[in-house]
Every structure is written in C-alpha cells, then in structure tokens.
Amino acid sequence: AIFTHDMRRYRRGLWQRMHDVPTLIVGPTGSGKELVARAIGLSRHIPFQSAGQRFAEDFREGVFALNLSALSSTLIESELFGHRRGAFTGAVGDRPGWLEVCPPLGTVFLDEIAEVDASIQVKLLRVLQTRTFQRVGDTQERRFQGKIVAATNRDLAAEMAAGRFRPDLYYRLCADVIETPSLAAILRDAPGELPALLRFLAARIAGEAEAEALAVAAERWIRERLGPGYPWPGNVRELEQCIRNVMVRGTYHPPRAEPATPRAGLADAFLAGSLTADELVRGYCTLVYAQTGSYLETARRLALDRRTVTAKVDRELLARLRDVTASERGRRKPTDGSAGR
Template sequence: MTEREWDFLETVARAAFANPFGETRDDLDLLIGGAPPGSSPQKILDSALSRVAAQVESLRARGLADLQGQDGQRREVLRRFCLFHVFHRYFDHFDRLIQAQLKEGDKPCRVSFARQVLEELAGFGLAEQEAERAFAVFYQLRRAFYFIKHGLVGSSPSMKTLRRHLWDCVFTHDIRWFEAGLWDKMEEFSILLLGETGTGKGAAAAAIGRSGFIPYDPARNGFTESFTRNFVAINLSQYSEGVLESELFGHKKGSFTGAVENHEGLFSRCAPHGVIFLDEIGDVSIPVQIKLLQVLQERVFFPVGSHEPKRFSGRIVAATNRPLDEMLLDGKFRDDLYYRLCSDLVTIPPLRVRLREDPEELDNLIGAILCRLAGQAVSTREQQLVKKVLKRDLGQEYEWPGNVRELEQAIKRIILTGRYQGVKREKGKGDAADRLAAVLREGALNVEELLTAYCAFLYDRYGTYEEVARRTRLDRRTVKKYVQMGEKD
C-alpha cells in the first residue's frame, strides 16, 4: 500500500464516526471525494462514496482488504475504512427499516438485508460477534441521524449547535469511547434539557430516546426491541404526588385505597436499553426527588407498598422550563439530584433567538408544520400565504413567547380563521438584546452597568443562571444578582 493510499484510508477512518452535524465531517467528505468547492452536500457525499468504493476494489484485488492478521493502529484504520464503506452502501435500507418500524409500532420488524450486511462484514475479516455489534451500531447511527435531522427542523446556528450536541449525547464527543465499552452503558449518562415552554424539549428527548443501542438477534433475524418502545415520556406536573409515585414506581395490591391489583410503573416497563423522559422535573416534590435520586444512584426502586427492590436499567432524560438555579438556591430542588441528572446540560434555543440568527428559519418551520398537518408536502404558495398573515398580524418583531408550539397553533388558527393576533406580553419583557444594544451605542456604561445589561441579555436568551454563569465565567450568585438588577431597571 502506498503512502498516499494510507493517508486516504486514515482520512476515511476519521470520517467514519465523525459527528455528521459538525463541520469536521463536511470538511472530511470534501477531502475524500475531491468535489469542487460549492458543490451540493449530496454531490460531495456521492463523490466521496465513489472514491471509497474504488479504493475498496483496489485493496481487494491486491489482497489488502482483510483484517485477519492485522493488528494495532493499522487494523483499526482499515476496520473503520471498511465500516464506512459498508454502512454507506446500506443507509437507504436502514432508512426504509426505520420508516417500516414507525408504522409497525412496538413489534420489531424483520431485517431482510441483515444477512447481506453481515456477509460483507465477514468478508473484510470481522468475527461473527464483532460483525453483529457493528450492524447494531450501523442501525443506531442511522436512527440518530434520522431523528435528530427530522425531529429538529431549522438551519440557524443555534439549531446546528443543538443537533451536534444531541449527537454527542447519544455517542459521546469521541465515538472511540463509545465503541470501546460505553455502547451498552449509556444509561449512566443522564441528560437535563433546559428551555422555555414550547421550544422543543420533548422533540430533543425523543431524538435521544429513539437512538439508543439495540442489539441484533440473528435467531429472529431482527433487533431485540423496537425503538418505538425504547422511549417513554411522562409529564410529572399533571399528577398529584401520590398518583405520580404509582405512575413512576408502580404499586402493590392493597397498598392504598383503590389499589385493587398490582400495577407496573414506568420504571418497570422501560426496555433494557430504553429512555424515560421526565418532563417538568422542576415541579416534583422533595419526597419524589429523593426517590428519583435513589433510582439514579443505586439503579433500584420500590413500588408503593412493597419492600422488594426492582432494578432499572434504562436511561433518564429530564427537562424543565423553570429556573432550576433559583430553586437550588432556595432549597426547592435537591443539589444531589441535580448533579446526578446533569451528566450533560442541553439548552434548547427559544424561537425568537433562532429567528434573529436566521430569518429563513420561519420559512423552514412553516413548511415543516404544514407538511406534518397535511401529511404531505405543501406548495410554496401555501407557505407564503401563512407567512403573509403572520407578518400582517404580528409584524417583524414579535417575540413568540410560546415558541415553536405557539407557531404551530398560530398556523392552525390561520388555517381555520385566516388570522392570528398573538400573545400580549408585559412591556419590556424579552427585549434585553435591544436594551443592551441601545446602552452600548450610548457608550456611557460603567463596568457594573455593563455586566448587568450583558447578564440580563444572556438570561433572556438562555433562560438559566447556570448557562449565563458558564458563558461569563461568573458564579451563579453573582449572575443572579446582576440579572435581578437588570429586571429592576
């Protein structure tokens, strides 16, 4: 193998598991395919895959495409190169499998192309067990791409960042760690989603939940679970404390009035590689928080009225639109639960921020919502009619306090009535960016006033003291002081 060929293999190996929503993968695809600058993403990918396929045939012809007898870094580079080739040959098959599984529901579909993929992997020298795990990872990679791409519409910088972030929540920021042993241990990594009401926290959670690892079972020629069963959501705010404990942990017959039979709670019903989404985690009482903490710490829980522990082997994703920073300071949310929940914090951007970053975001969202409502693609004319009404009734500076959820309801109301008047907000609320821009233009701020205006702006944008503290490198108490000073102004 020439040095040039080896450099090519190393480049493909780097691309094999690079975050597809990141710039690094785009640059690598350009480098692999040699497509001219300005080419469409599809042409760039097609060029890359064509060159990889040609290199595979060249290696096979010389007997250099076999992993048997290879070791160390050389084997790893060749392995990733081969995996890249096989995965991209079948990603259309995986997409059709995903769509079929969505229609089928909780019963796992048979995988008609599994034998072909496994035979190709074996042809490159992968052992049977290694090939089956690679096949399962292929399915996981494609599901993650599918649900992150289609579940989170938008091309604004903050949405691109969010998609990259969610991918890392599924595979870690370096997939070598995932492959080396974390692929079946991601339940140890809980995720906390932060964002205003209606921003899409549920969609982000579903993208993570439907993208977990699911083993392939050759005996049944399919995967052990349907991904539709791997994600279960519950809104914690809609239950009273007693009912909530029963919903989460289950109860034993006779444990309370009305408990006429045993009941399996959400944690019992969760699939082995599943995700439970706890929405509105900021609304639960301290006693329930303590029980949730036990699940996270010890991976066990007790049904109401039972002393027999049950094991939970799934992953937890939680979300809130409440200021957890304040609740932590006030003792309304336990610090230990907070730190157990936030292996990573993911902030979902509000719609007003997305529209400021990219005005075309509105067109993308209108098109996606109309398509979902109609069950098929809609014409540009219909999209422009909706946009025209929004511009007429709301103007260009509307803040969208209900975010994407409000936009969907606005579109429904326009379809029914031909108008939408919006939600009136308190004067001054949500305009921290304008205030900051105005005082900067005046050029008369002292340091404290500048910090006050900047912290207020960041809090208005990101919604939590913790995120502001992270960005300013101030502690949370200092951030809270400046934000409150800004509110008084």
C-alpha cells in the same frame, strides 16, 4: 437545528455508555423539549452508519413520557415505581411502574421535573445513584435498566436557592445538559430557519398536499403583520397555532398587545439583525417614499438610482404605512367643539 450538535454525542464513541448518563433538557415552554427527549430515546444511543444511512441495529419505540406537573405525588409514585396490591386505596392488584417496564436502552422522560415534591425527589435520587427502586408497598429491590431524561422550563439554580429543588438531585441530572433556545433566539441567529419550520409544521397540520401553499401564506402573513422582530413568547407551539389560525381564519391575534406598526416592526428587526440586505433596502426605500411621495426625492435622499427605488418600494408595506398614517391623522383631528377654541 435545535439539537443537532448535541445529538451527535449519542452517535459517537461513547454511545454504549450513554444509557447510564441522565440527560437534563432546559428551555422555555413550547421550545421542543419533548421532541429532543424523544429524539434521544428513539435513537437508543445506537451508532448511525452514514454510509448506509441507517442505524447499526434495529430497535422499537421505547420512550415512556410522564408529565409530573399533571399528577399528584401518590399517582407519580404509582406510575413511576409501580405498586403492590393493597398498598393504598384502589390498589386492587400488583402493577409494574414505568421504571420497571422500561427495557434496556429504553428511556423514561420526566417532564416538568421541578414540579415534584421533596419525597419524590429523594426516590428519584436513589434511582439515579443505585439504579434500583421499590414498588410502593413492597420491599423487593428492582433494577432500572433504561435511561432517565428530565426536562424543565424553570431556573433550577433559583429553585435550589429557594429550597424547592434538591442540589444533590440536580448534580445527578446535570452530567448531560441540553438547552432548547426560544424561537425568537433561533430566528435571530438564523432567519432562514422560518420557511423550513413553517413547511414542516404546515405538513403536520394540513398534510403534504397543502403544506407548501399554507406555509407560503403563513410566512407572508407573519412578515406583513407581525414583522421579523416579533418575540414569539409561546415559541414553536405559538407558531403552530398561528399557522392553524391563518389556515382557518386568514388571520392570527397574538396573546399580547397590538402587533407592532410597520415602522416599529422594521426597527425591531433592524436592531435584532434579522433582516436580509434586500429586506433592509426594500423596507427603507418604502419608508422614505411614504414620507416624500416622490421616487426622485427618495432616490436623492438615499443616493440611489431612481429605477432602483421604483423596483424596491414594497406596495403592500406602503399601503400599511399609509393606513397607519391616516389613522394617526384621524386621531389627531380636532372635534367640532374644539375646532374654534
């Protein structure tokens, strides 16, 4: 769902030229940038035959991923370009880099591209411009035959304005830009994606046999405790950890302020437009009933039939509303020393 539209471009008329075009994937941390890169790399830009439900050619995995933020400049050079024996301390033999090992139609994935320093940016620019490179300590020109896919969670326009990222490198990378939206944006636009995403992640965590039950339990916990308006600051990565916590401990504590109250959660979901019509009616009937304590009065206020109100009141939400109300009353109750003042 995140990248279906973009992926179709790799399976149409220009597929045979896409290995010459670098791809830049931008999006917040945990939004699936590496999954998009691997999907592009594993497709090898080979057309998909819908009639036979298979690719037009066989291929083997050829995605070489490198997290640039985790390595020093020297190690990045060695890993990418390779090195000659004696090029630096510890270089005891000739070693090819990933640009050299990458086969035709293979993919080198450069994660956190905005973290590299100026010297590496210059060398990457040369690879993109000429499709050639040199091993560290060597003068022989070698040819890169694969595709470059880069990713970042930074605002590259701001990085260029601050002088930390070369504009010419950006303009070489931006021929094909894919944006991975945040999980909150995905669920705001398509609330129905949550059950399918939970099912997929639950299968990866607990296996197919336990996936359905775990997904249902996680979805119930999320709707009851976090509410539809929860922003998911950690995106899909946070959702996966939420599922793990629900499986192991039966609960999850977000790395933020206390979860929204039931009223605040409903209000956030209403403003975000992420509630279905039935969820909206159930939530509003429950809120009004929590105030009135009467089905008849609730039906009168909402201009609904009493049977409808009775059927729509959510017992679990009602219990949580009453817990919050009791807690608020307890906090407002005067102490013995202040009662007589």
